[in-house]
Amino acid sequence: MAENILSSWEVEAFIENLQASNLENIGSKGWFEYHKKLMLLNQQSIFEISGLQEESVKEWFITFKKIPILVYEAIQIMIWKTKVFPLMIELYGEPTNTFFVFSVFYHEGISVSLLENVLYYSDSAETISDYIIDLIDYAVNYLTMLLYSDKSKASTDNSTCLDDLMDTKSKIEFDIGMRCISIIRYLAEFADNLPLCALSRMLSINDVPYLFSQLIELQPWKKRNDKGEIMIYNGKWEKLEDENMDKICNFEGQVWFGLRELLLNPKCAPYYDITEVRMSQLLKLQKYIQEHVLDQIAPLIELRRWLSYLNITSQTPNKQRPINVEMIPISNSIKEKHDKRWKRLAEHHAKTLFSKDIEHIKSMAQILSDAYDFDKLDIIDTKKCQRCKKVAKHRCSRCKESWYCGRYIRMPS
Structure with missing residues (x-):
C-alpha cells in the first residue's frame, strides 16, 4: 500500500494554522509556501478518498472550521484573474516564464477540489452558513461558463506562451465548472440544513x-x-x-x-x-x-x-x-478593499510572477518541488492498462509512461 502524502500530524497542523491569504502577497515566497501546503492537502484528500481510508483532511477542516477559507481563496483568485492579470498582460506583455502564473490559476482549482471533497458530507456544509451566498454565486458563475465554453478549441503548433497560458486557464476553469456541479448538488441535498x-x-x-x-x-x-x-x-x-x-x-x-x-x-x-x-x-x-x-x-x-x-x-x-437576510459577499469586500489599486497590484505582482531572474525562479521552483513530485501524483491518479483498459498497477520499466495490469508485459512488435 502506498504511503500517505502527508503524515497525520502534518494534516492536523496544516489545517489548524490555515489562514486566508492576502491578495497583495500573491507571488511572494510566503504565498508559494501557502500554495504548496494547500496542494499537498488536496493530494492527501484525494489519496484518502480513492483509498477508502478515514478522511482526516475532511475531519480537520470541519473541526477547525476552516472550510470558509477555501471559499475565500477560490473567490480571491477569480477576482485576481479578472482585475489584476489582464493589467499585467497589458502593461508587460506575455511572460517568458508561465509556470508562476499557472500556479496562481491552479491555486483556485485546488481550493475548489478541496471544497468538492469536504462538502460531500452534510456536517461540512453546516460550517459555512455565513459564507453560503458567496459559494453559491461563485459556483453558479462557473455553471454559466460551462454553458458557453468552447470544448472544441485546440492548441496550434505555433502558439505563443500567452496562448498556452490562456489555454491552461480555460482548462482549469472548465474543471472548476465541473466540480461546481457537484458542489451545488451537495448543497441541494443538504437544503434542509441550510439557511x-x-x-x-x-x-x-x-x-x-x-x-x-x-x-x-x-x-x-x-x-x-x-x-x-x-x-x-x-x-x-x-x-x-x-x-x-x-x-x-x-x-x-x-x-x-x-x-x-x-x-x-x-x-x-x-x-x-x-x-x-x-x-x-x-x-x-x-x-x-x-x-x-x-x-x-x-x-x-x-x-x-x-x-x-x-x-x-x-x-x-x-x-x-x-x-431572509443575506450576508455581504466575500467578493464585494475584496473588491472594495482594493478598489482603484488594481494597477498598482498588477505592477507589484509582475515583479515576481513575470520575473526573469534565474535565482528567483529556482528559489520558487524549489518550494514547489515536493508538491509537484510526480511520484506522489502517481499515487492519487488511477492508471489504466494500455492494452485492456482495466485498472493498472505496474508501470513500464522501459518508457516509464505506459501502465499495465500484468507484471510481465511483452509489447506486440
Whole structure:
C-alpha cells in the first residue's frame, strides 16, 4: 500500500494554522509556501478518498472550521484573474516564464477540489452558513461558463506562451465548472440544513434548476475529438468506449440528483415559482429520462412523475415567500478593499510572477518541488492498462509512461 502524502500530524497542523491569504502577497515566497501546503492537502484528500481510508483532511477542516477559507481563496483568485492579470498582460506583455502564473490559476482549482471533497458530507456544509451566498454565486458563475465554453478549441503548433497560458486557464476553469456541479448538488441535498437565504439564492435569484436543465441538454462533459470519437470528462478527457455509451457519467448523475432535490423538496417549493418560461425548459427534461437512465438512477422516476403532473396542472405563484437576510459577499469586500489599486497590484505582482531572474525562479521552483513530485501524483491518479483498459498497477520499466495490469508485459512488435 502506498504511503500517505502527508503524515497525520502534518494534516492536523496544516489545517489548524490555515489562514486566508492576502491578495497583495500573491507571488511572494510566503504565498508559494501557502500554495504548496494547500496542494499537498488536496493530494492527501484525494489519496484518502480513492483509498477508502478515514478522511482526516475532511475531519480537520470541519473541526477547525476552516472550510470558509477555501471559499475565500477560490473567490480571491477569480477576482485576481479578472482585475489584476489582464493589467499585467497589458502593461508587460506575455511572460517568458508561465509556470508562476499557472500556479496562481491552479491555486483556485485546488481550493475548489478541496471544497468538492469536504462538502460531500452534510456536517461540512453546516460550517459555512455565513459564507453560503458567496459559494453559491461563485459556483453558479462557473455553471454559466460551462454553458458557453468552447470544448472544441485546440492548441496550434505555433502558439505563443500567452496562448498556452490562456489555454491552461480555460482548462482549469472548465474543471472548476465541473466540480461546481457537484458542489451545488451537495448543497441541494443538504437544503434542509441550510439557511433560508441559500434556498432563495439558488432558486429565486440564480435559478439553478433552469441552469441544470440546460446542462442536461448541452452535456458539456461530452465532446468529439478530431477523429470523431466521443470523449467523456472525468477529471480529464477520455475516449468513451462503445459498451459505455448508455452509461451515465458522474457529472451527469450529479445534475440529475441536484434537479431531483431542488424540484421535489417541499422546503424548496416556496422559493421557486413555475413560470411559463421555467415550465417550458423543465419539460424538456422528459425526453432525457429514458429507461436506461432510470435503470441507473432509480429515484428519477419520482422526478419523471413530477414533470408529467407539471405538464397538466396550472401553477399559482407563491405570494408569501419567507423573509431572509443575506450576508455581504466575500467578493464585494475584496473588491472594495482594493478598489482603484488594481494597477498598482498588477505592477507589484509582475515583479515576481513575470520575473526573469534565474535565482528567483529556482528559489520558487524549489518550494514547489515536493508538491509537484510526480511520484506522489502517481499515487492519487488511477492508471489504466494500455492494452485492456482495466485498472493498472505496474508501470513500464522501459518508457516509464505506459501502465499495465500484468507484471510481465511483452509489447506486440
